[in-house]
Amino acid sequence: MTSTSLDGASVLLLGATGGLGGALGLELAGRGARLTLVARDQDRLDRLDLPGERVALDLRSPDSCAAAVRAAVDHTGHLDIVINAVGVVAFGDVESLSTDVMEELFLTNTFLPIMVARETMPVLSAGGVVVNISGVIAEQNLPGMAAYGASKSAVCAFDQGLAREARRRGLRVLDARPPHTETGLAGRAIAGTAPPMGIGLEPATVARVICDAVESGATDLPSSAFS
Numbered sequence: 001m002t003s004t005s006l007d008g009a010s011v012l013l014l015g016a017t018g019g020l021g022g023a024l025g026l027e028l029a030g031r032g033a034r035l036t037l038v039a040r041d042q043d044r045l046d047r048l049d050l051p052g053e054r055v056a057l058d059l060r061s062p063d064s065c066a067a068a069v070r071a072a073v074d075h076t077g078h079l080d081i082v083i084n085a086v087g088v089v090a091f092g093d094v095e096s097l098s099t100d101v102m103e104e105l106f107l108t109n110t111f112l113p114i115m116v117a118r119e120t121m122p123v124l125s126a127g128g129v130v131v132n133i134s135g136v137i138a139e140q141n142l143p144g145m146a147a148y149g150a151s152k153s154a155v156c157a158f159d160q161g162l163a164r165e166a167r168r169r170g171l172r173v174l175d176a177r178p179p180h181t182e183t184g185l186a187g188r189a190i191a192g193t194a195p196p197m198g199i200g201l202e203p204a205t206v207a208r209v210i211c212d213a214v215e216s217g218a219t220d221l222p223s224s225a226f227s
Contacts, residue, residue: 004214004217009032009033009080010034010076010081010125012079012083013028014038014085016085019184019203020181020207021085023206025050035051038059038068042054066119069123081128081131083131084112085133089145089194090191091195105151105190109155110158113155114158117158127171130172132175133176134152136178137153144192172217174214175220175221180201181200182201205226213225
């Protein structure tokens with residue numbers, strides 16, 4: 001695949017107010033991207049010190065995913081890149097997790113990227129890129145995170161198949177699997193308490209590696225790429 005410049009590119013950034021989403025927004029803006037920023041909370045979106053269109057949507061529904069894609073196309077007239085930085089985490093042995101928690105993990109971490117891709121693929125410009133962040137947990141699942149890891153592994157598997165479909169259209173899918181990153185997500189778990197973790201990567205570092213990969217034409221971004 002050929003390289004993809006971010007300078008002037010129309011980028012739809014999902015989860016723009018999160019720890020990694022905010023860092024991605026700064027990195028993208030610094031490289032000249034034209035941003036459509038999506039998150040659930042309008043107030044937090046308005047506080048972002050970033051240029052771009054702001055759209056408050058709960059992406060856990062097909063209609064909202066479609067609305068996010070339409071907003072990006074309406075904002076810039078086309079869509080070149082979609083970066084999905086939306087995610088939730090839960091901790092605890094499997095027997096301690098409720099069905100509601102497991103459903104939320106898969107709805108947000110797995111079904112949401114699939115719904116976004118369904119809306120995105122028909123409208124992406126030639127050479128366009130879809131970036132999903134499955135994380136290092138997709139490479140090796142861990143006790144106490146089995147359901148969360150399964151939801152992320154499912155995204156990674158989806159990206160592998162989607163990438164083959166995308167190539168037929170001249171598009172690219174990038175599965176990013178960064179190691180533990182200091183986004184604050186572990187402290188906002190939807191269930192359970194995070195186990196002790198070492199110091200993670202800075203979100204700005206992860207954002208830079210992801211944006212470098214988008215621009216270089218990379219087709220995969222394993223955990224080793226962030227070291």
